[in-house]
Amino acid sequence: MAPDLRIDLDRLMGRLRALGEIGALPGGGVKRLALSDADKAGRDLVCGWMRDLGLDLTTDCIGNVWGVRRGREDTAPVVIGSHIDTVATGGLYDGNLGVLAGLEIVETLNDAGIETRRPVAVGFFTNEEGARFAPDMMGSGVAQGALDLDDTLATVGIDGQRVGDELRRIGYAGDAPPLALKPDSFLELHVEQGPVLEREGIAIGAVTGVQGISWTEFTVTGVSNHAGTTPMAMRHDAGVVAARIALEARAIADAFGPPQVATVGAFRLEPDLVNVVPQKAVLTVDLRNTDNVRLIEAETRLRSTARKAAAEEGCTVELRSLARFDPVEFDEGLVAAIETAAAELGHGVRRMPSGAGHDAQMFAPNCPTAMVFVPSQDGLSHNINEYTAPEEIRAGVDVLFRVALARAGADILAEQDQ
Amino acid sequence: MAPDLRIDLDRLMGRLRALGEIGALPGGGVKRLALSDADKAGRDLVCGWMRDLGLDLTTDCIGNVWGVRRGREDTAPVVIGSHIDTVATGGLYDGNLGVLAGLEIVETLNDAGIETRRPVAVGFFTNEEGARFAPDMMGSGVAQGALDLDDTLATVGIDGQRVGDELRRIGYAGDAPPLALKPDSFLELHVEQGPVLEREGIAIGAVTGVQGISWTEFTVTGVSNHAGTTPMAMRHDAGVVAARIALEARAIADAFGPPQVATVGAFRLEPDLVNVVPQKAVLTVDLRNTDNVRLIEAETRLRSTARKAAAEEGCTVELRSLARFDPVEFDEGLVAAIETAAAELGHGVRRMPSGAGHDAQMFAPNCPTAMVFVPSQDGLSHNINEYTAPEEIRAGVDVLFRVALARAGADILAEQDQ
Incomplete structure (x- = not known):
């Protein structure tokens, strides 16, 4: 990449800090729940920056905003984006980095006077976190046709307010309909929110997709009995069945290997007394895999073991699906381009x-x-101590920039890389 | 046994029902918490019966009452006893049966004009249940020197009242000091409170002792992490360690065999959310065995496995003993006498x-x-549906009678059995 295409890290960090001051919490961290006053102030700040950079702004009917930098051809834009809403105790980086990195790339292009073949757009999408209104990824979901607009506008949040009303209240109920944003391609820079890159000392993650998620609640029903007077052979202990299900979840993750993960996050007994054999146990199992076939295998094995364990103990078990999302696979060409760009820039x-x-x-x-x-220190996420070092951010933006520019088609690149 | 020494089952059942009407609950069952107004009324009724039968009554400093039927010799009495307090949702039989069976035996002896060599006493002991004041077996514990009198009198109950004050209020703070009751022997008829006799179709349990009890609380501390972004190899899942401890408790019971029992009655996770790896788990393990050496082996194995499981997961585990009682062994001669009596009477x-x-x-x-x-229907105990059939009660009282009479020494027996 040409020397004058080097991003200005201080400028980017300045914008991250400035945005982080809106909704800043007294003890550190940020709270900008979607469509709140703080979110409006954050949106206003980012929109001002977009206008300053000469972008053409569009706001759609669910409050997504994108600004387009024209290209030589009037085609679909390469879109760089993420979100600027946060959870109640969020940090500076989650979402914000992906939006402000886009602005930094635009400003760098502007400063260098580079015209791309395709337009480049920067967008932020409403209520990615889902902390005030469910579901999460609401704005991008409506914009890309995965969620119904009217249902979404009618959604009531944790404080009793409706999405549609709050959009109007803060002045971000736009005109553009769903699917108005038709990107050539979409690129998102994000903090990992996990420990892998830091632990392995690797600067860049080329994300291949999003894991499929399967949440199941198991309710085991046995018979409550006296812990002293009931011989083992006469027990129907719901807790033992639940413990077997919990360890089977771990055994599945061990047997399948990465990327399969399995978590028993919730586990409750009734009556939950030291000297009473549990009559009832409720536990949840969170299974995730990038491969839907493997995820289904994991679900099948878990359910089979649960039924077997219940039958052996003379208990019954009921299953309830709490959530089920298929895995998403990202574009192989772009993933490879990220790998190549990172390698060319000398990053792991x-x-x-x-x-x-x-x-x-x-x-x-x-x-x-x-x-x-890019790495998350200690894997911390949705936490006021969320942190990614400036040089780690630079590495991520450099890679994003290189991939975006290649996709948008900048003659300068081809010339100078020779 | 002589035909005229046959107990009057209707009379006994009548007393059980009459006592059960005091503190009767609207939907069935009985509530006579220790030293409550209902307990006073129950005590008054039983003491009246004792006096009617010509017993010499003594009330001790913790409110235990016993009535002595004189023998030919002025020696220590054969004591038949139990308790008449109940839990908040108790039945007719728990405790009451052991006391009223004693009265039935006394009345049968009276009616037959039989004089025993040793005195026979019938006693009821304060607050066996521990439902209002802790610990349980309070009256017998003080009377037999296992509990300190002053500490016990100062004990505050669930309603803020003191044992000593309540004893005086209901008029059962007696003069007899601890250890005033020095029995020749002690015999207690009780409902099993478990399912074994009913399931096996056996009328009589010859109780060999009381299981030793070991209650341990395990607190496992790991690291809270995102269920999606944290690879399995980087987890420190407190819940998995807890589940391993729970299944080890079951495995110990399976490996040791009866009479070892093991129960995980309480099990809680923090933060107890479906998509968060648990940071903390607290569970209790209730181990019981009649053999203290085996009980210690069970405790040792469980603790060892808990520490190993925690170490393997990169967690820590803290242990806290919640209760520990050594097993109690009953008198071999009396146990054998019960077996013999049951067999002679044609009972399993x-x-x-x-x-x-x-x-x-x-x-x-x-x-x-x-x-x-004697059998408990469906093993139910501390339950308004607690039930033992009249003929099952008759069998138990007959056995108790035969053993007590042999111990007390009644010439009639020796003569008539020849």
């Missing part, structure tokens, strides 16, 4: 799935899509 | 430990002691 890179959901997965069915991950 | 009999605590265990260190169990 590894392919990895995303364990968390992102706006990018809403775009993936409609256009070539990929994500770049 | 089996030796078995008691899984629950009883007043008898407080007497066991001081005099030959044993218990007779």
Whole structure:
């Protein structure tokens, strides 16, 4: 890349800090729940920057905003984007980095006077976090046709307010309909939110897709009995069945190997007394895999073991699906381009799935899509201590820039790389 | 036994029903918490019966009452006893049966004009259940020197009242000091409170002792992490360690075989969310065995596995003993006498430990002691549906009678059995 295409890290960090001051929490961290006053102030700040950079702004009916930098051809834009809403105790980086990196790339292009063949757009998408309104990835979901607009506008949040009303209240109920944003491609830079890159000392994650998620609640019913007077052979202990299910979840993850993960996060007994054999146990199992066939295998094995364990103990077990999302695969060409760009820039890179959901997965069915991950210190996420070092951010933006520019088609690149 | 020594089952059942009307609950069952107004009314009724039968009554400083039927010799009495307090949702039989069976035996002896060599006493002991004041087996514990009198009198109950004050209020703070009751032997008839006799179709349990009890709380501390972004190899899942401890408790019971029992009654995770790896798990393990050496082996194996499981997961585990009682062994001669009596009377009999605590265990260190169990329908205990059929009660009282009479020494027996 040409020397004058080097991003200005201080400028980017300045914007991250400035945005982080809006909704800043007293003890550190940020709270900008979607469509709140703080979100409006954050949106206003980012829109001002977009206008300052000469972008053509569009706001759609669910409050997504994107600004387009024209290209030599009037074609679909390469879209760089993420979100600027946060959870109640969020940090500076989650979402914000992906939006402000886009602005930094635009400003660098502007400063260098470079015209791309395709337009380049920067977008932020409403309520990615889902912390005030469910579901998460709401704006990108509506924009890309995965969620119904009217249903979404009618959604009531944790404070009793409706999405549609709050959009109007903060002045971000736009005119553009769903699917108005038709990208050539979608690129999202994001903090990993996990420990892998830091632990392995690797700068760049080339994200291959988003794990499929399967949440199942198991309710085991046995018979409550006296812990002293009931011989083992006469027990129907719901807790023992639940413990067997919990360890089977771990055994499945061990047997399948990465990227399969399995988590028993919730586990409750009734009556939950030291000297009473549990009559009832409720536990949840969270299974994730990037391969839907493997995920189904994991679900099948778990359910089979649960039924067997219940039968052996003379208990019954009921299953309830709490959530089920198929895996999303990102574009192989773009993933490879991220790997290549990282390598060319001298950064360590590894392919990895995303364990968390992102706006990018809403775009993936409609256009070539990929994500770049940078390390999260201690894997902390949705935490006021979330942190990624400036030089790690630079590496991620450099890779994003290189891939975006190649996709948008900048003559300068081809000339100078020779 | 002589035909005229046959007990009057209707009379006994009538007393059980009459006592059960005091503190009767609207939907069935009984509530006579220790030292409550209902307990006073129950005590008054039973003391009236005792006086009607010509017994010499003594009330001690903890409110235990016993009535002595004189023998030919002025020696220590054969004591038949149990308790008449109940849990908040108790039945007719628990405790009451052991006391009223004693009265029925006395009345049968009176009616037949039989004089025993040793005195026969019938006693009821304060607050066996521990439902209002802790610990349980309070009256027998003080009477037999296992509990300190002053500490016990100062005990505050669930309603803020003190044992000593309540004893005076209901008029049962007597003069007799601890250890005033020095039995020749102690015999207690009780409902099994478990399912064994009913399931096996056996009328009589010859109770060999009371299981030792070991309650341990395990607190496992790991690291809270995102269920999607944290690879399995980087987890420190407190819940997995807890599940391994829970299944080890079951494995110990399976490996040791009866009478070892193991119960995980309480199990809680933090933060207890479906998509968060648990940071903390707290579970309790209730181990019981009649053999203290085996109980210690079970404790040792469980603790060792807990520490190993925690270490393998990169977690820590802290152990806290919640309760620890050594097993109590009843008198071999009396246990054998119960077996023999049952067989002579044509009843099926089996030796078995008691899984629950009883007043008898407080007497066991001081005099030959044993218990007779009769079946509990469906193993129900501390339940308004607690039930033992009249003919099952008759069988138990007949056995108790035969053993007590042999112990007390009645010439009639020796003569008539020849």
